[in-house]
Amino acid sequence: MSVFEHCQFDNHEAVYFCRDEASGLCAIIALHSTLRGPAMGGTRMVPYASDEEALTDVLRLSRGMTFKNVMAGLPFGGGKAVIIGDPAKDKSAALLQAYAVEIERLQGRFVTGEDVGIGMADVQAMSSVTAHIRGVPDGGAGDPSPFTASGVYDGIVAAVRHRLDRGSVEGIHVLVQGLGAVGMRLAERLFAAGARLSVTDTNPNRVEEARERFAAEAVDIASCCAADVDVYAPCALGATLDAATIPTLKASVVAGGANNQLATAEDGRRLHERGILYAPDYVINAGGVISTAHAGPSFDMGRMLDHVGRIAGTLEDIFRLSKAEGLPTSVIADRLARKRLADAAATTR
Ligand code: NAI
Numbered sequence: 001m002s003v004f005e006h007c008q009f010d011n012h013e014a015v016y017f018c019r020d021e022a023s024g025l026c027a028i029i030a031l032h033s034t035l036r037g038p039a040m041g042g043t044r045m046v047p048y049a050s051d052e053e054a055l056t057d058v059l060r061l062s063r064g065m066t067f068k069n070v071m072a073g074l075p076f077g078g079g080k081a082v083i084i085g086d087p088a089k090d091k092s093a094a095l096l097q098a099y100a101v102e103i104e105r106l107q108g109r110f111v112t113g114e115d116v117g118i119g120m121a122d123v124q125a126m127s128s129v130t131a132h133i134r135g136v137p138d139g140g141a142g143d144p145s146p147f148t149a150s151g152v153y154d155g156i157v158a159a160v161r162h163r164l165d166r167g168s169v170e171g172i173h174v175l176v177q178g179l180g181a182v183g184m185r186l187a188e189r190l191f192a193a194g195a196r197l198s199v200t201d202t203n204p205n206r207v208e209e210a211r212e213r214f215a216a217e218a219v220d221i222a223s224c225c226a227a228d229v230d231v232y233a234p235c236a237l238g239a240t241l242d243a244a245t246i247p248t249l250k251a252s253v254v255a256g257g258a259n260n261q262l263a264t265a266e267d268g269r270r271l272h273e274r275g276i277l278y279a280p281d282y283v284i285n286a287g288g289v290i291s292t293a294h295a296g297p298s299f300d301m302g303r304m305l306d307h308v309g310r311i312a313g314t315l316e317d318i319f320r321l322s323k324a325e326g327l328p329t330s331v332i333a334d335r336l337a338r339k340r341l342a343d344a345a346a347t348t349r
Contacts, residue, residue: 001051001052001055003015003055006055006056006059008056008059008060008063009059010032010059010063011032012030012031012032012059012062012063013031013032013033013034014030014031014109015029015031015055015058015059016028016029016030016102016106018099018102020095020098020099022094022098023092023094023095023097023098024085024090025083025095025098025102026083026084027043027083027084027102028054028055028082029058029079029080029081029102029103029106029110030058030059030061030062030079030080030081031077031079031106031109031110032059032062032063032065032077032079032080033066033077033078034077034079034109035077035341035345035348036069036070036075036076036077036341036344037074037075037076037077038077038108038109038110038111038132039062039065039066039077039078039079039110039111040074040077040078040079040110040111040112040134040289040292040293041061041078041079041080041081041110041112041115042080042081042112042113042114042115043080043081043082043083043099043112043113043114043115043118044080044082044083044115044118045082045083045084045085045086045087045091045116045117045118046082046083046084046085046087046116046117047084047085047086047090051084054082057082058080058081058082060260061082061259061260062078062079062080063078064078064080064259064260064282065077065079065080065289066078066079067282067333067334067337068282068285068286068289069286069289069293070337070341070344071282071283071314071333071336071337071340072283072286072290072293072307072311073307074290074293075293076293079110079112080115081099081103083095083099087117087118091117091122093125096122096126097125097126097129099126100125100126100128100129100130100133101129101130103126103129103130103132104129104130106132108132110132111133111134112132112134113133113134113135120135123136124136134292134293134295135292135295140292140294140299141291141294141295141299141301143181144287144288144289144291144292145180145182145185145288146185147288147290147291147305147308148182148257148285148286148287148288149181149182149183149185149186149189149257149287150185150308151284151285151287151290151308151311151312152182152186152233152235152255152257152284152285152287153186153189153190154308154309154311155255155279155283155284155311155312155315156169156174156186156231156233156253156255156279157169157193157312158279158312158315158316158319159231159255159277159279159315160172160230160231160253162277162316162319162320162323163253163277163319164230164252164253168193168194169193169194169195169231170195171194171195172196172230172231173195173196173197173198173229173230173231174190174195174196174197174198174229174230174231174232174233175197175198175199175200175219175224175227175231175232175233176190176197176198176199176200176210176216176233176235176256177200177201177232177233177234177235177236177256177258178200178201178234178235178236178237178257179199179201179203179206179207179209179210179235180201180235180236182235182257183201183233183235183236183256183257184210186233186235186256186257187199187210187213187214187216188213188214190214191213191215191216197210197214197215197216197217198216198217198218198219198227198229199211199216199217199218200218200219200220200221201221201236202221202236223248225241225245225248225249226248227250229251230251230252230253231252231253231254231255232249232253232254232256233254233256234257234258234261235256235257235258236258238258238259238260238261238281239260239261239262239263240258240261240263241254241261241262241263241267241270241271241278242262242263242264242267243263243267243270246267246270246271246274246276247270247274249271249274249276251276252275252276252277253276253277253278253279254271254276254277254278254279255277255278255279255284256279256281256285257281257285258281258285259281259285260281261278261281262281265330268280268328268329268330268331269328269330269331271328271330272322272327272328272329272330277319277329279318279329280315280318280329280330280333282333282337283311283314283315283318284311286308286311287308287311290304290307290308290311291308294307317336318332
Protein backbone atom coordinates (compact mmCIF):
# COMPACT_ATOMS: atom_id res chain seq x y z
CA MET A 1 0.00 0.00 0.00
CA SER A 2 1.58 3.26 -1.09
CA VAL A 3 1.05 6.19 1.26
CA PHE A 4 3.09 9.02 -0.28
CA GLU A 5 1.76 8.22 -3.76
CA HIS A 6 -1.85 7.81 -2.56
CA CYS A 7 -4.29 9.89 -4.64
CA GLN A 8 -5.63 11.50 -1.43
CA PHE A 9 -2.22 12.14 0.15
CA ASP A 10 -2.15 15.86 -0.70
CA ASN A 11 1.03 16.64 1.26
CA HIS A 12 -0.14 15.42 4.65
CA GLU A 13 2.33 16.51 7.34
CA ALA A 14 2.20 13.15 9.10
CA VAL A 15 0.30 9.88 9.09
CA TYR A 16 0.54 7.59 12.13
CA PHE A 17 -0.32 3.89 12.05
CA CYS A 18 -1.11 2.76 15.59
CA ARG A 19 -1.29 -0.84 16.77
CA ASP A 20 -1.82 -2.23 20.25
CA GLU A 21 -2.01 -5.99 20.16
CA ALA A 22 -3.35 -6.46 23.69
CA SER A 23 -6.46 -4.34 23.15
CA GLY A 24 -6.81 -5.05 19.42
CA LEU A 25 -6.34 -1.36 18.51
CA CYS A 26 -5.67 -0.67 14.83
CA ALA A 27 -5.88 3.05 14.08
CA ILE A 28 -4.63 5.60 11.59
CA ILE A 29 -4.16 9.23 12.63
CA ALA A 30 -3.71 11.66 9.72
CA LEU A 31 -2.46 15.20 10.29
CA HIS A 32 -2.99 17.15 7.11
CA SER A 33 -1.89 20.55 8.35
CA THR A 34 -0.86 22.22 11.60
CA LEU A 35 0.00 25.54 9.92
CA ARG A 36 -2.77 27.46 11.66
CA GLY A 37 -2.70 25.50 14.91
CA PRO A 38 -3.16 21.96 16.23
CA ALA A 39 -4.84 19.63 13.73
CA MET A 40 -8.46 19.26 14.86
CA GLY A 41 -10.87 16.59 13.68
CA GLY A 42 -12.95 13.74 15.05
CA THR A 43 -12.14 10.07 15.47
CA ARG A 44 -14.42 7.55 13.78
CA MET A 45 -14.65 3.81 14.34
CA VAL A 46 -15.78 1.85 11.29
CA PRO A 47 -15.39 -1.82 10.25
CA TYR A 48 -13.50 -0.95 7.06
CA ALA A 49 -13.25 -3.78 4.54
CA SER A 50 -9.49 -3.16 4.16
CA ASP A 51 -6.62 -1.03 5.47
CA GLU A 52 -6.59 0.73 2.09
CA GLU A 53 -10.21 1.79 2.52
CA ALA A 54 -9.44 3.12 6.01
CA LEU A 55 -6.41 5.04 4.72
CA THR A 56 -8.40 6.59 1.87
CA ASP A 57 -11.14 7.67 4.26
CA VAL A 58 -8.83 9.19 6.85
CA LEU A 59 -6.74 11.12 4.29
CA ARG A 60 -9.82 12.51 2.54
CA LEU A 61 -11.48 13.51 5.80
CA SER A 62 -8.31 14.98 7.27
CA ARG A 63 -7.75 17.29 4.31
CA GLY A 64 -11.42 18.24 4.51
CA MET A 65 -10.92 19.32 8.12
CA THR A 66 -8.05 21.62 7.15
CA PHE A 67 -10.29 23.33 4.61
CA LYS A 68 -13.27 23.44 6.97
CA ASN A 69 -11.27 24.92 9.86
CA VAL A 70 -9.46 27.49 7.73
CA MET A 71 -12.66 28.68 6.03
CA ALA A 72 -14.39 28.96 9.41
CA GLY A 73 -11.53 31.19 10.59
CA LEU A 74 -10.56 28.80 13.39
CA PRO A 75 -7.05 28.74 14.85
CA PHE A 76 -6.73 25.04 14.04
CA GLY A 77 -5.27 22.89 11.34
CA GLY A 78 -6.89 19.75 10.01
CA GLY A 79 -6.61 16.12 11.01
CA LYS A 80 -8.71 13.03 11.44
CA ALA A 81 -8.38 9.54 12.89
CA VAL A 82 -9.98 6.21 12.14
CA ILE A 83 -10.10 3.18 14.40
CA ILE A 84 -10.56 0.07 12.29
CA GLY A 85 -13.25 -2.12 13.84
CA ASP A 86 -16.91 -2.62 14.52
CA PRO A 87 -17.92 -0.28 17.37
CA ALA A 88 -20.67 -2.71 18.41
CA LYS A 89 -18.27 -5.66 18.81
CA ASP A 90 -14.69 -4.42 19.02
CA LYS A 91 -14.91 -1.31 21.20
CA SER A 92 -13.64 -1.82 24.77
CA ALA A 93 -12.33 0.30 27.62
CA ALA A 94 -8.83 -1.07 26.94
CA LEU A 95 -9.00 -0.17 23.24
CA LEU A 96 -10.15 3.39 23.96
CA GLN A 97 -7.41 3.75 26.56
CA ALA A 98 -4.74 2.48 24.16
CA TYR A 99 -6.00 4.91 21.53
CA ALA A 100 -5.98 7.80 24.01
CA VAL A 101 -2.34 6.97 24.83
CA GLU A 102 -1.54 7.45 21.10
CA ILE A 103 -3.27 10.86 21.13
CA GLU A 104 -1.32 11.85 24.23
CA ARG A 105 1.95 10.87 22.52
CA LEU A 106 1.28 13.53 19.88
CA GLN A 107 1.53 16.16 22.65
CA GLY A 108 -1.29 18.33 21.38
CA ARG A 109 -0.49 18.31 17.65
CA PHE A 110 -3.85 16.53 17.23
CA VAL A 111 -7.07 17.46 19.04
CA THR A 112 -9.96 15.07 18.56
CA GLY A 113 -13.53 14.26 19.56
CA GLU A 114 -16.54 12.22 18.53
CA ASP A 115 -17.50 11.11 15.04
CA VAL A 116 -19.23 8.09 13.48
CA GLY A 117 -18.97 5.13 15.91
CA ILE A 118 -17.35 7.19 18.70
CA GLY A 119 -19.79 8.83 21.09
CA MET A 120 -19.73 11.24 23.97
CA ALA A 121 -19.16 8.45 26.57
CA ASP A 122 -16.11 7.19 24.62
CA VAL A 123 -14.66 10.68 24.38
CA GLN A 124 -15.18 11.13 28.09
CA ALA A 125 -13.40 7.84 28.81
CA MET A 126 -10.43 8.97 26.69
CA SER A 127 -10.26 12.31 28.47
CA SER A 128 -8.96 10.59 31.62
CA VAL A 129 -5.81 9.68 29.64
CA THR A 130 -5.31 12.75 27.45
CA ALA A 131 -6.35 16.39 27.61
CA HIS A 132 -6.28 16.74 23.82
CA ILE A 133 -9.97 16.00 23.49
CA ARG A 134 -12.92 18.25 22.67
CA GLY A 135 -16.62 17.58 23.09
CA VAL A 136 -16.60 16.48 26.73
CA PRO A 137 -18.99 18.50 28.91
CA ASP A 138 -16.30 21.06 29.70
CA GLY A 139 -18.22 24.29 29.66
CA GLY A 140 -18.95 24.20 25.94
CA ALA A 141 -22.28 24.12 24.13
CA GLY A 142 -22.54 20.30 24.15
CA ASP A 143 -23.94 18.49 21.11
CA PRO A 144 -22.61 20.30 17.99
CA SER A 145 -25.49 19.20 15.70
CA PRO A 146 -27.87 22.12 16.43
CA PHE A 147 -25.12 24.56 15.43
CA THR A 148 -24.37 22.62 12.27
CA ALA A 149 -28.09 22.76 11.42
CA SER A 150 -28.18 26.48 12.18
CA GLY A 151 -25.28 27.23 9.81
CA VAL A 152 -26.87 25.09 7.11
CA TYR A 153 -30.19 26.89 7.50
CA ASP A 154 -28.49 30.31 7.17
CA GLY A 155 -26.55 29.00 4.17
CA ILE A 156 -29.76 27.86 2.44
CA VAL A 157 -31.28 31.31 2.99
CA ALA A 158 -28.15 32.93 1.46
CA ALA A 159 -28.19 30.53 -1.51
CA VAL A 160 -31.90 31.09 -2.15
CA ARG A 161 -31.33 34.85 -2.09
CA HIS A 162 -28.43 34.57 -4.53
CA ARG A 163 -29.83 32.01 -6.98
CA LEU A 164 -33.62 32.50 -6.73
CA ASP A 165 -33.66 36.17 -5.75
CA ARG A 166 -35.94 35.46 -2.81
CA GLY A 167 -35.56 37.18 0.57
CA SER A 168 -36.60 34.13 2.63
CA VAL A 169 -37.35 30.43 2.31
CA GLU A 170 -41.10 31.01 2.60
CA GLY A 171 -42.78 28.94 -0.11
CA ILE A 172 -39.45 27.44 -1.22
CA HIS A 173 -39.58 23.67 -1.72
CA VAL A 174 -36.67 21.89 0.00
CA LEU A 175 -35.75 18.19 -0.05
CA VAL A 176 -34.00 17.14 3.18
CA GLN A 177 -32.17 13.84 2.64
CA GLY A 178 -31.38 12.31 6.05
CA LEU A 179 -33.42 13.23 9.13
CA GLY A 180 -30.79 12.67 11.81
CA ALA A 181 -29.28 15.06 14.33
CA VAL A 182 -28.67 17.71 11.65
CA GLY A 183 -31.42 17.01 9.09
CA MET A 184 -34.35 16.88 11.52
CA ARG A 185 -33.35 20.18 13.11
CA LEU A 186 -32.86 21.74 9.71
CA ALA A 187 -36.34 20.57 8.66
CA GLU A 188 -37.72 22.12 11.84
CA ARG A 189 -36.15 25.51 11.07
CA LEU A 190 -37.24 25.42 7.43
CA PHE A 191 -40.81 24.50 8.35
CA ALA A 192 -40.97 27.30 10.93
CA ALA A 193 -39.85 29.76 8.22
CA GLY A 194 -42.62 28.65 5.83
CA ALA A 195 -40.69 26.35 3.49
CA ARG A 196 -42.42 23.39 1.85
CA LEU A 197 -40.67 20.12 2.70
CA SER A 198 -39.99 16.81 1.03
CA VAL A 199 -37.98 14.28 3.03
CA THR A 200 -36.28 10.92 2.76
CA ASP A 201 -34.48 8.64 5.21
CA THR A 202 -33.63 4.95 5.47
CA ASN A 203 -35.38 5.00 8.86
CA PRO A 204 -39.17 5.03 8.24
CA ASN A 205 -39.88 6.31 11.77
CA ARG A 206 -37.98 9.51 11.05
CA VAL A 207 -39.86 10.02 7.80
CA GLU A 208 -43.13 9.51 9.68
CA GLU A 209 -42.07 12.03 12.33
CA ALA A 210 -41.31 14.64 9.65
CA ARG A 211 -44.60 13.96 7.89
CA GLU A 212 -46.49 14.55 11.11
CA ARG A 213 -44.52 17.52 12.43
CA PHE A 214 -43.79 19.41 9.22
CA ALA A 215 -46.49 18.20 6.80
CA ALA A 216 -43.57 16.88 4.76
CA GLU A 217 -44.00 14.75 1.68
CA ALA A 218 -42.01 11.47 1.70
CA VAL A 219 -39.95 10.74 -1.41
CA ASP A 220 -38.29 7.55 -2.54
CA ILE A 221 -34.63 7.22 -1.45
CA ALA A 222 -33.35 5.79 -4.72
CA SER A 223 -34.69 8.60 -6.90
CA CYS A 224 -34.66 11.44 -4.35
CA CYS A 225 -32.05 13.49 -6.22
CA ALA A 226 -34.52 13.85 -9.10
CA ALA A 227 -37.29 15.24 -6.86
CA ASP A 228 -38.98 18.33 -8.26
CA VAL A 229 -37.78 20.81 -5.61
CA ASP A 230 -36.00 24.18 -5.45
CA VAL A 231 -33.32 23.13 -2.96
CA TYR A 232 -31.68 19.77 -2.38
CA ALA A 233 -30.22 19.50 1.14
CA PRO A 234 -28.05 16.36 1.51
CA CYS A 235 -27.86 15.60 5.25
CA ALA A 236 -27.08 11.86 5.25
CA LEU A 237 -24.17 10.34 3.42
CA GLY A 238 -21.41 11.84 1.31
CA ALA A 239 -20.86 11.45 -2.44
CA THR A 240 -24.52 11.72 -3.46
CA LEU A 241 -23.60 14.15 -6.26
CA ASP A 242 -21.93 12.38 -9.16
CA ALA A 243 -21.98 11.91 -12.91
CA ALA A 244 -25.19 9.86 -12.65
CA THR A 245 -27.23 11.99 -10.22
CA ILE A 246 -26.27 15.53 -11.31
CA PRO A 247 -27.97 15.31 -14.73
CA THR A 248 -31.22 14.25 -12.99
CA LEU A 249 -31.33 17.13 -10.46
CA LYS A 250 -34.27 19.50 -10.75
CA ALA A 251 -33.19 21.67 -7.80
CA SER A 252 -31.40 24.91 -8.62
CA VAL A 253 -29.63 24.99 -5.23
CA VAL A 254 -27.65 22.24 -3.46
CA ALA A 255 -27.01 23.16 0.18
CA GLY A 256 -26.89 20.65 3.03
CA GLY A 257 -24.98 19.36 6.05
CA ALA A 258 -23.36 16.15 4.77
CA ASN A 259 -19.59 15.94 4.46
CA ASN A 260 -17.96 15.24 1.08
CA GLN A 261 -21.12 15.71 -0.98
CA LEU A 262 -19.25 15.72 -4.30
CA ALA A 263 -18.08 12.26 -5.39
CA THR A 264 -15.18 13.88 -7.29
CA ALA A 265 -13.86 17.41 -7.82
CA GLU A 266 -15.26 17.23 -11.37
CA ASP A 267 -18.79 17.13 -9.91
CA GLY A 268 -18.47 20.72 -8.72
CA ARG A 269 -17.92 21.68 -12.35
CA ARG A 270 -20.87 19.55 -13.47
CA LEU A 271 -23.19 21.41 -11.06
CA HIS A 272 -21.85 24.77 -12.22
CA GLU A 273 -22.36 23.90 -15.89
CA ARG A 274 -25.98 23.02 -15.16
CA GLY A 275 -26.49 26.40 -13.44
CA ILE A 276 -27.03 24.75 -10.04
CA LEU A 277 -25.70 26.80 -7.12
CA TYR A 278 -23.68 24.55 -4.80
CA ALA A 279 -22.88 25.69 -1.25
CA PRO A 280 -19.49 24.01 -0.60
CA ASP A 281 -20.05 21.40 2.13
CA TYR A 282 -17.07 22.22 4.31
CA VAL A 283 -18.13 25.86 4.47
CA ILE A 284 -21.87 25.46 5.10
CA ASN A 285 -21.56 22.63 7.66
CA ALA A 286 -18.89 24.24 9.88
CA GLY A 287 -21.31 25.23 12.68
CA GLY A 288 -20.54 22.07 14.65
CA VAL A 289 -16.78 22.42 14.52
CA ILE A 290 -17.08 26.11 15.42
CA SER A 291 -19.09 25.22 18.54
CA THR A 292 -16.55 22.54 19.47
CA ALA A 293 -13.62 24.90 18.94
CA HIS A 294 -15.16 27.49 21.26
CA ALA A 295 -15.55 24.98 24.13
CA GLY A 296 -13.35 25.47 27.15
CA PRO A 297 -13.10 27.38 30.42
CA SER A 298 -13.77 30.77 28.79
CA PHE A 299 -16.71 29.56 26.67
CA ASP A 300 -19.07 32.38 25.65
CA MET A 301 -22.30 31.26 24.00
CA GLY A 302 -22.96 34.67 22.39
CA ARG A 303 -19.50 34.81 20.82
CA MET A 304 -19.85 31.25 19.54
CA LEU A 305 -23.27 31.97 17.99
CA ASP A 306 -21.89 35.12 16.30
CA HIS A 307 -19.14 32.97 14.82
CA VAL A 308 -21.64 30.40 13.48
CA GLY A 309 -23.64 33.33 12.07
CA ARG A 310 -20.67 34.33 9.89
CA ILE A 311 -20.93 31.16 7.78
CA ALA A 312 -23.59 32.73 5.56
CA GLY A 313 -21.34 35.74 4.84
CA THR A 314 -18.48 33.47 3.77
CA LEU A 315 -20.87 31.65 1.43
CA GLU A 316 -22.11 34.95 -0.01
CA ASP A 317 -18.51 35.91 -0.82
CA ILE A 318 -18.00 32.56 -2.56
CA PHE A 319 -21.24 32.91 -4.54
CA ARG A 320 -20.30 36.44 -5.64
CA LEU A 321 -16.80 35.43 -6.75
CA SER A 322 -18.17 32.39 -8.57
CA LYS A 323 -20.58 34.60 -10.53
CA ALA A 324 -18.00 37.28 -11.27
CA GLU A 325 -15.34 34.81 -12.45
CA GLY A 326 -17.61 32.20 -14.03
CA LEU A 327 -16.02 29.44 -11.92
CA PRO A 328 -17.66 26.71 -9.82
CA THR A 329 -18.23 27.57 -6.16
CA SER A 330 -16.24 24.44 -5.24
CA VAL A 331 -13.21 25.80 -7.11
CA ILE A 332 -13.56 29.24 -5.50
CA ALA A 333 -13.84 27.74 -1.98
CA ASP A 334 -10.79 25.50 -2.48
CA ARG A 335 -8.82 28.46 -3.83
CA LEU A 336 -9.73 30.69 -0.86
CA ALA A 337 -8.84 27.88 1.57
CA ARG A 338 -5.46 27.25 -0.09
CA LYS A 339 -4.72 31.00 -0.14
CA ARG A 340 -5.38 31.29 3.60
CA LEU A 341 -3.12 28.29 4.20
CA ALA A 342 -0.38 29.78 2.05
CA ASP A 343 -0.68 33.04 4.02
CA ALA A 344 -0.33 31.07 7.27
CA ALA A 345 2.72 29.27 5.87
CA ALA A 346 4.31 32.59 4.85
CA THR A 347 3.93 34.05 8.35
CA THR A 348 5.49 30.97 10.01
CA ARG A 349 8.60 31.07 7.78
P1 NAI B 1 -27.06 11.11 11.95
O1 NAI B 1 -26.44 9.77 11.97
O2 NAI B 1 -27.68 11.67 13.20
O3 NAI B 1 -28.21 11.17 10.82
C1 NAI B 1 -28.06 10.64 9.56
C2 NAI B 1 -29.46 10.29 9.05
O4 NAI B 1 -29.35 9.87 7.69
C3 NAI B 1 -30.10 9.15 9.83
O5 NAI B 1 -31.45 9.49 10.14
C4 NAI B 1 -30.04 7.98 8.85
O6 NAI B 1 -31.11 7.05 9.02
C5 NAI B 1 -30.13 8.69 7.52
N1 NAI B 1 -29.58 7.97 6.36
C6 NAI B 1 -28.54 7.13 6.31
N2 NAI B 1 -28.35 6.69 5.04
C7 NAI B 1 -29.30 7.30 4.30
C8 NAI B 1 -29.61 7.30 2.92
N3 NAI B 1 -28.94 6.55 2.04
N4 NAI B 1 -30.64 8.06 2.48
C9 NAI B 1 -31.36 8.81 3.35
N5 NAI B 1 -31.10 8.85 4.67
C10 NAI B 1 -30.10 8.11 5.13
O7 NAI B 1 -25.94 12.10 11.38
P2 NAI B 1 -25.86 13.68 11.52
O8 NAI B 1 -25.07 14.01 12.73
O9 NAI B 1 -27.21 14.27 11.34
O10 NAI B 1 -24.95 14.04 10.28
C11 NAI B 1 -25.48 14.05 8.97
C12 NAI B 1 -24.38 14.39 7.98
O11 NAI B 1 -23.82 15.65 8.30
C13 NAI B 1 -23.20 13.40 7.96
O12 NAI B 1 -22.70 13.34 6.64
C14 NAI B 1 -22.20 14.08 8.87
O13 NAI B 1 -20.87 13.65 8.56
C15 NAI B 1 -22.42 15.52 8.52
N6 NAI B 1 -22.02 16.45 9.55
C16 NAI B 1 -22.59 16.40 10.79
C17 NAI B 1 -22.21 17.30 11.77
C18 NAI B 1 -22.86 17.32 13.12
O14 NAI B 1 -22.67 18.30 13.85
N7 NAI B 1 -23.62 16.29 13.50
C19 NAI B 1 -21.17 18.31 11.50
C20 NAI B 1 -20.71 18.35 10.13
C21 NAI B 1 -21.11 17.42 9.21
